[in-house]
Amino acid sequence: xxxLYIQQLIEKIGKDKISQNKPVLMQHSKDxxxxxxxxxxxxxxxxxxxxxxxxxxxACANLVPVTPFGAGSGLEGQAIPIQKxxxxxxxxxxxxxxxxxxxxxxxxxxxxxRLQLNRLVNEYGLMFSVDPGADAMIGGMVxxxxxxxxxxxxxxxxxxxxxxEVMLADGTIIRTGSQARxxxxxxxxTGLFTGSEGTLGIITEVTLKLHGIPEYNMMARCTFNSxxxxxxxxxxxxxxxxxxxxxxxxxAVSISMINHHSGEAFPEKHSLFFEFAGxxxxxxxxxxxxxxxxxxxxxxxxxxxxxxxKMNGIWKARKDLNYAIxxxxxxxxxxxxxCVPISRTPELVSFARTRMDQSGLKGAIWGHxxxxxxxxxxxxxxxxxxxxxxxxxxxxxxxxxxxxxxxxCTGEHGVGLGKxxxxxxxxxxxxxxxxxxxxxxxxxxxxxxxxxxxx
Amino acid sequence: xxxLYIQQLIEKIGKDKISQNKPVLMQHSKDxxxxxxxxxxxxxxxxxxxxxxxxxxxACANLVPVTPFGAGSGLEGQAIPIQKxxxxxxxxxxxxxxxxxxxxxxxxxxxxxRLQLNRLVNEYGLMFSVDPGADAMIGGMVxxxxxxxxxxxxxxxxxxxxxxEVMLADGTIIRTGSQARxxxxxxxxTGLFTGSEGTLGIITEVTLKLHGIPEYNMMARCTFNSxxxxxxxxxxxxxxxxxxxxxxxxxAVSISMINHHSGEAFPEKHSLFFEFAGxxxxxxxxxxxxxxxxxxxxxxxxxxxxxxxKMNGIWKARKDLNYAIxxxxxxxxxxxxxCVPISRTPELVSFARTRMDQSGLKGAIWGHxxxxxxxxxxxxxxxxxxxxxxxxxxxxxxxxxxxxxxxxCTGEHGVGLGKxxxxxxxxxxxxxxxxxxxxxxxxxxxxxxxxxxxx
Ligand SMILES: Cc1cc2nc3c(=O)[nH]c(=O)nc-3n(C[C@H](O)[C@H](O)[C@H](O)COP(=O)(O)OP(=O)(O)OC[C@H]3O[C@@H](n4cnc5c(N)ncnc54)[C@H](O)[C@@H]3O)c2cc1C
Ligand SMILES: Cc1cc2nc3c(=O)[nH]c(=O)nc-3n(C[C@H](O)[C@H](O)[C@H](O)COP(=O)(O)OP(=O)(O)OC[C@H]3O[C@@H](n4cnc5c(N)ncnc54)[C@H](O)[C@@H]3O)c2cc1C
Numbered sequence: 027x028x029x030l031y032i033q034q035l036i037e038k039i040g041k042d043k044i045s046q047n048k049p050v051l052m053q054h055s056k057d058x059x060x061x062x063x064x065x066x067x068x069x070x071x072x073x074x075x076x077x078x079x080x081x082x083x084x085a086c087a088n089l090v091p092v093t094p095f096g097a098g099s100g101l102e103g104q105a106i107p108i109q110k111x112x113x114x115x116x117x118x119x120x121x122x123x124x125x126x127x128x129x130x131x132x133x134x135x136x137x138x139x140r141l142q143l144n145r146l147v148n149e150y151g152l153m154f155s156v157d158p159g160a161d162a163m164i165g166g167m168v169x170x171x172x173x174x175x176x177x178x179x180x181x182x183x184x185x186x187x188x189x190x191e192v193m194l195a196d197g198t199i200i201r202t203g204s205q206a207r208x209x210x211x212x213x214x215x216t217g218l219f220t221g222s223e224g225t226l227g228i229i230t231e232v233t234l235k236l237h238g239i240p241e242y243n244m245m246a247r248c249t250f251n252s253x254x255x256x257x258x259x260x261x262x263x264x265x266x267x268x269x270x271x272x273x274x275x276x277x278a279v280s281i282s283m284i285n286h287h288s289g290e291a292f293p294e295k296h297s298l299f300f301e302f303a304g305x306x307x308x309x310x311x312x313x314x315x316x317x318x319x320x321x322x323x324x325x326x327x328x329x330x331x332x333x334x335x336k337m338n339g340i341w342k343a344r345k346d347l348n349y350a351i352x353x354x355x356x357x358x359x360x361x362x363x364x365c366v367p368i369s370r371t372p373e374l375v376s377f378a379r380t381r382m383d384q385s386g387l388k389g390a391i392w393g394h395x396x397x398x399x400x401x402x403x404x405x406x407x408x409x410x411x412x413x414x415x416x417x418x419x420x421x422x423x424x425x426x427x428x429x430x431x432x433x434x435c436t437g438e439h440g441v442g443l444g445k446x447x448x449x450x451x452x453x454x455x456x457x458x459x460x461x462x463x464x465x466x467x468x469x470x471x472x473x474x475x476x477x478x479x480x481x
Numbered sequence: 482x483x484x485l486y487i488q489q490l491i492e493k494i495g496k497d498k499i500s501q502n503k504p505v506l507m508q509h510s511k512d513x514x515x516x517x518x519x520x521x522x523x524x525x526x527x528x529x530x531x532x533x534x535x536x537x538x539x540a541c542a543n544l545v546p547v548t549p550f551g552a553g554s555g556l557e558g559q560a561i562p563i564q565k566x567x568x569x570x571x572x573x574x575x576x577x578x579x580x581x582x583x584x585x586x587x588x589x590x591x592x593x594x595r596l597q598l599n600r601l602v603n604e605y606g607l608m609f610s611v612d613p614g615a616d617a618m619i620g621g622m623v624x625x626x627x628x629x630x631x632x633x634x635x636x637x638x639x640x641x642x643x644x645x646e647v648m649l650a651d652g653t654i655i656r657t658g659s660q661a662r663x664x665x666x667x668x669x670x671t672g673l674f675t676g677s678e679g680t681l682g683i684i685t686e687v688t689l690k691l692h693g694i695p696e697y698n699m700m701a702r703c704t705f706n707s708x709x710x711x712x713x714x715x716x717x718x719x720x721x722x723x724x725x726x727x728x729x730x731x732x733a734v735s736i737s738m739i740n741h742h743s744g745e746a747f748p749e750k751h752s753l754f755f756e757f758a759g760x761x762x763x764x765x766x767x768x769x770x771x772x773x774x775x776x777x778x779x780x781x782x783x784x785x786x787x788x789x790x791k792m793n794g795i796w797k798a799r800k801d802l803n804y805a806i807x808x809x810x811x812x813x814x815x816x817x818x819x820c821v822p823i824s825r826t827p828e829l830v831s832f833a834r835t836r837m838d839q840s841g842l843k844g845a846i847w848g849h850x851x852x853x854x855x856x857x858x859x860x861x862x863x864x865x866x867x868x869x870x871x872x873x874x875x876x877x878x879x880x881x882x883x884x885x886x887x888x889x890c891t892g893e894h895g896v897g898l899g900k901x902x903x904x905x906x907x908x909x910x911x912x913x914x915x916x917x918x919x920x921x922x923x924x925x926x927x928x929x930x931x932x933x934x935x936x
Binding site: 126128129130131170171172173177181182184185194198199200201202204205206207208209210211212213214215216217218220221222226238261264265267308363365366367368369397398399429431432433434435436437438439440441445448449452453454455456457458459460462463466478 | 581584586625626627628636637653655656657659660662663664666667668670671672676681716719720722763820822852884886887888889890891892893894895896900903904907908909913914915917918921933
């Protein structure tokens, strides 16, 4: 039975666009999350929208699940083919379709990666602004509404989109927007597909806004005695409307983990990291003002720099963080990604810290504090009975608190498998509407089934 | 029959929330467009979400059309109850629900108007940025995805929204977002309802982002010999990343109409109008740079000012424009609202000007050139046989050209009745998806029926 459907699929799209090699199946069985791997039956490598349409028509007729797969850097299990079937990998759809520097606009295929795109447009003094750390694919970033360190200034993925080419479950191709900067024509389908995690349609092309590369950068760092003070300091920067390019928080526990892991000696206190960018004069003014505001709030260890080596030193702690967490011995982690109104961040980071301390487990807090978005990592030893449960309870309590104060369970990573359980409490009656939306777009339930909500 | 259903409705929500007075019916039979007036059977004035739910449940059970009505300032006939039934006026739902200056965020009922909101938040140094000229209601502005003169800097209505409370056709209340600045949780229903013109649900509450009021403003004006030069000059400003607060185009024909109407003596040439805002030093630098760039492009009549009286003088032409057009004797107009990629604006404004000139009719061109969004007004005498047809052909040709170059038929006014005929050519296969979306949300077709597309 299994071999038969794959045989038919090969006849449709050709042998060289399909793989059943064990290493390929394994590679497409997981993302960067803790969710268990599930191998698909087969991995397809479409080379154009036509291939995608063929695969979808076939899958629809034969009721085979199709899970789109970007760079596999997701943190919530979104790309894991939990019902097996076909995984669709976009690495061969990696062409820049149209680049208009005058319009600061580019159209790319879904498989183009963030760094690949920047290599091209940077030469024209332009940049694609969303930076989630990993070298994700543009299709994957649209599908999760990714954001990152620079979103405090430029917004999330959603804010960069002009147009999508989307393939519906039945193989129909639609375009959701236009090439103009704004529009009030028709329903805003671009918004709907963004963040839909491959459950409503397959994104084949994306038209993005670009931004000019600022001419001058400076970085700075400082520490505070409490996490609340850090969060309040970040709020002060926003209220002064200093257009920071980046503003990140790392708590003292995380800094000590970094020191331990990288042999550094960063002050083991709750820290804020800044990047400023613009004209030289504006940046220098902003840094001066930020320094003044931070010192008024009794910051310590303020350092600012603009030469590349020193700047690198300042941000090294932030850069080493993921690595330090990933390399804790005998440790798994439950990751959090809450986002709350700015005014509630002091309360929330402090709540998270207290809960982690009470749990007796190691926990780290860091994130895009300028958006009200911060990550929590509650670490546990999978070999110690009860630790997982404690970690889960701790992490859940933080998410529920965030939702209670008007926030969301996920500021940027998305729902996937990991945040499904919070959808009802966060969205209430709207969840029913989302389910109906899913049924409308994908009546046979073949697109990334089993994600976002239990259908 | 008619009286019977109204009798029942009165029993549901009470007599004082309903009117069948002739002047009230007339007032709700039209908006600011040229589309023919149609009186509703009855106008309801809900005072809370509960009233809206009652009306909707009643309408749903009795298959009575319901058309939401904001300030009635729409330009495409959106709020005209073309299938009669109930018009729902929001003027009594005009409360500020929650205002959080620290979060630069406010939640309002749908009937709060733009100026009412700004009166409150301005006192805290904050502003609601979208300015469509008219004192529209926030609900109406969400429903049309309004934008305006400041959108070049702050974006359209869509970019200001964090959360909506929406009442579905069957009376279910949902919330579509959260109070956090960003989220990747669940389908982005906020995006879908924005710009849906009352056809998918009734918006009862809106949570908006606010912006700080810039401390210093300057205005400037200059002229060019051709419309293409104006458009290119605007593009130059954008490429230099001068963060103009406003950047508007008015063509020579319109200026001469303004002079004639207001007794002014503005240079009768194609003109650009600028407003700059920020810190004093930044603004002065921006104005200096803009002046240099404009003179490099051979602008004439450059004036810049920062004292209120002179600033007012500079913008007077822009402000008098609607009035001047509206008061052309024996004249009706067909309004255009295309939006195209910035690099195509020189071609498009020139195409529009040529077509108007060829038509033998009077025509004006002006608009938010920094967004690639400009308005056309083709004027005709309704008493002269054939003039309407010529005007329509001219206006249609401009819209089709805009769509051809990747633009949209409406950058900000919306579709309503006026832009329905362009939906298929603009959206192609996506139009079918939009129709299915409409059926899903409003299976009985009671919400603002007959708008956006022929169902
Ligand atoms: C170290 C590290 C740091 C990170 N930091 C951030 C951060 O700061 N901000 C942030 O937002 N994320 C962050 N992430 C998470 C991840 O990078 C993002 O979620 C990213 O957007 C995923 O893109 P991807 O190409 O890897 O997609 P995948 O993980 O492969 O897939 C993600 C989802 O998108 C769907 N999908 C992929 N391609 C398509 C397509 N063409 N059409 C339809 N659906 C598709 C998949 O089915 C899946 O549901 C981080 C990850 C790592 C490992
Ligand atoms: C002189 C002038 C200049 C203008 N300039 C601009 C401009 O620069 N930019 C711009 O965008 N527009 C402009 N407009 C058009 C108009 O102001 C906008 O379209 C505005 O958003 C309409 O808001 P309103 O409250 O008047 O809505 P209405 O015209 O009353 O209704 C518009 C639509 O919204 C729906 N609606 C209203 N309230 C709700 C609700 N609570 N729930 C669901 N649906 C609802 C109605 O059913 C209708 O479909 C201008 C109009 C005039 C007269």
